[in-house]
Amino acid sequence: MRSICLVALIGLPGAGKSSLCTWLLGQQTALRVRHIVHLCYDDFLDATPSADLAYKEQRGRIFKVIEKLISAIQEDTDWPPQVRRISSSGECNSERHLILCDDNFYYRSMRHTLHQLCRDSGCVFGQIYMARSLDSCLQANSARSNATRVPVDVVRQMNERLEAPDTSEAWERNSLTLHDLDTTGSALLAFISTLLDLPTKKATTDLPTAAAKSLRQDQSLVHCLDLLLRTRIGALLQELPQNEDKRLAGQILNNRRKEILIKFRTEGGGKQRDGDGEDDALEYYVNLLN
Template identity: 25%
Template sequence: MDCSVCVFCGLPGAGKTTLANHLKHLQGSTHKFIHVCYDSLLLKVDHAKSLDSISAWKAARSSIANNVSSILEFLGNESKVLCPIFDKGVSQSALEFLFQDIKTFDPTMKIVLLIDDNMQYRGMRNEYYRMCAKLEVGFSIVYFDIPLQVCLRNNKKRKNPIQEAILEKISNQMEIPGSNSKCKWEKFVVKLESSNLEASSGQLLRIIDESMEHPPSFPGPAIQEEIEKVRQINRKNFLHQADICIRRLVSMKIQDFKKSTSSDTTLSQFSKKLINVKKQTLFLLKIGYVDDEIFLKTDGNLDFDKIENSIHDLMNLIFQEIQ
């Protein structure tokens, strides 16, 4: 059976869900589109307020990816049992609706799973690429290159608009698909610069069919071993740079605190709290709480400014939790 995964990448308000709904109702299409909408599947979590809620949000996203993998395995082998994997952060009703849609597919049609999310980090998209390579199904990306100001206007019209500051932050985080010549896996990419649904549909169908004809393949054991070696080196370098950043940030906080108080007792208590924050931050980084691959620049080196900003936010969050 012809099967493909198409990852949508773009800002909130760029038109990703609008295009997905349009594709689902195309008349006379030889493709059946399955809409995997993160906004519908993810339960509302204020992941900016606590470490527990961030962990729940990440677990829910992982659960969605696992469900997509189960769907792909089922489409490749119908003797497999198709059962949703529930997680407390995922909407049970939305997941059941998605799986019901899968069970009613026409085997003569080309099945396309539309992954509808911001997908601003290359690592997020690569998770689906590796999934497709393992199962040997087509993989493509649609990048919605819509100006930030347009997305901000569209966001205001949504039923549940997100905060403008968050939308702007996602815009700054966006790692544009196909912009890194070293990422050969981002091969089948469609760049959409307008909301013309008819033109977008034709362009997209062509690239999806091409990706089905040339699905990625999983590297052999020797190549996998080399990839893992490079990954371990990058991780070691990341943790080393993270430790330097943490030490510098702790020192800066102590200096700032000294300027605001003259009490040695208060300073001692503050220093002990910072040591605790430092330990918790390093622990979270070592267990993979933050994906170190998102800090790689296009030349393969680490982005030190991005590391420091991310660690600064994490330390502040931990500091608030132990107040």
């Protein structure tokens, strides 16, 4: 069965989202995917006063393109002609597809719409938050051409309104925050690999609201812990001295990760730890790596 992972890129103009997507387009072999699709919203949006369509209506059209793309992948039909930034691997046997939605997504509601689409269509949803400082983003934005440069006051306004991912929300747990791209490549690939490994689920919209929410929360706990463990492993490997064998250390930490996941499941998802909430329980198991 074809599996689809959709990742929303969050961050200010100049944060490096498009550069990250361009880099990821070259990682199809490392990620073992058949296709990586980069949907850059700037390719579709016209924010000028003379635009034929209102901004909200333009975003609605992009959403329709994403819907059609997901359907085309799942049904093995022709892709929408608007989809142009694609990289394909020679692994024709791979059924895994990665869609990168490259936009600011500074309002949580913008991302939640994508999450709902993924939930209803059986796709995996994740988020990458590019948490660069406002000054860094303004500097990068100022180096752009006149056609792509965003007005300074608009960038500052986005910065004030930006709602960072809240991992206490079940639907935002599959999130990764990046501060420095130069030192987080391995952690980033580990994060996306984990998302791609997650099992696709059937739509739960036919369940009662409370039951559907409970089911999604229960299913996401183990996956959330796995994401946190892999992210911690990436950070620990980055901290190793140059003379340390990172490959050996990675194998040891990965084996430890598997042991911790077994322990987590055996102990009922950490729910038996008296006085601990879900976040505290997850943190306890992540700290077992140290």
